[in-house]
Amino acid sequence: MFRKFEIVSTPNAAARGRADMFWKKNNKFLKAFKKFRKPERKLPGVFENARILDQQGLLKYFSLAGFEYGSWIDNNTRFEFLYGCVVSLLDLRDLTGIKSLGFGLYTIAFGARGKGGRGSAAAHFEPRRHAINLTKEYGLEALAHEYGHLLDHFFGCYIDQDKLSQYLSLGKLNGKISLRVNGLRKGTLRYLMQEVIKAIVFDSKGNVTPYYTRLTKEAKSEYFTASTELFARAFEQWVTYQLKKKGVVNKFLSQPKYEHWMYLSPAHFKKVSPKINALIKAMAVKAK
Known part of the structure; x- marks a missing residue:
């Protein structure tokens, strides 16, 4: 669930705590994370203020059933992952011409399913659960493959x-x-x-x-x-x-x-x- 300026996990980020102060101070995600796409993509319309990413709004925009996060994924990493997903899904929409990318059925999970560690898959698709899972360590390069x-x-x-x-x-x-x-x-x-x-x-x-x-x-x-x-x-x-x-x-x-x-x-x-x-x-x- 998202609240203003932060991604709330369990336990919730404390008011005036480090995570809370981070999102209030930074209008956008960490500069280092911007480097994943060249040139940098400006988010349209509702996404212009990147410090407020409304998960329900994103799900509706891309017709996704949900975003899932593993228990060990901290708030900052969740935000960066979500931003990377948004930018990449926008690219996929442009390339394929398909606006409802998730068809109202599919979930994108980050470090939430399967087993990690050496030798494990960087990502995998689960047809029965209608889910794409990207692993925490190696999955941030595999969205196109799994979307295929x-x-x-x-x-x-x-x-x-x-x-x-x-x-x-x-x-x-x-x-x-x-x-x-x-x-x-x-x-x-x-x-x-x-x-x-x-x-x-x-x-x-x-x-x-x-x-x-x-x-x-x-x-x-x-x-x-x-x-x-x-x-x-x-x-x-x-x-x-x-x-x-x-x-x-x-x-x-x-x-x-x-x-x-x-x-x-x-x-x-x-x-x-x-x-x-x-x-x-x-x-x-x-x-x-």
Whole structure:
């Protein structure tokens, strides 16, 4: 819950205490935190006064079900995380054309779910709980990747349904196995998603791409060749590419979290990108 000038946790920040005085003194978040986006983005309208971020207002603005914070996240860190989310969600709205980013169903959690520590995932998407979780230490670069999973899940589960999977991409199925020759009507979201996966797995002549071959040989787990992961990494690259075209770097939203060979090469991405453009455009139309 938010109160004027501060983010209130449990226990509540004491009146005239250090946290209370911090928010009254600082009109905006810590200057060091501004560096995550270049150039700095000015918040529109209701967000102009960044020291007063009304959580309920933000949830309504982005159609999110909630923000969650772990027990060990202090007030300052919560505020910085929330500000980073707001700026990044605004970027996502611009890039995708989808205004109701959370579709009234999804939550973004920070250090609130799962287990931390070395070897743990930087972030993960929970379809059953409709939640994106970003870890405290490593999650502040993974929002685009996890939002790719959210899009895959929402449009597969609620818009273009199929008994095979709640994901448009068919989820954890191996990328090659997930491709269906028949049964998909051209122009549907599932068809457009399959076009993305197909462009990742096969070249124009029908041969398996060097990228997918490399994944199957070098990746330590089949997790990395699952169709939903192929799409999420490609979407992550798409976000970074679209921001770059605008002269923007947003490290909170998207920053490579895997080794470089796990991403599409520039030449390969150039062939996949139009397929993603078509899919996102169709999603934006369905989301209206």
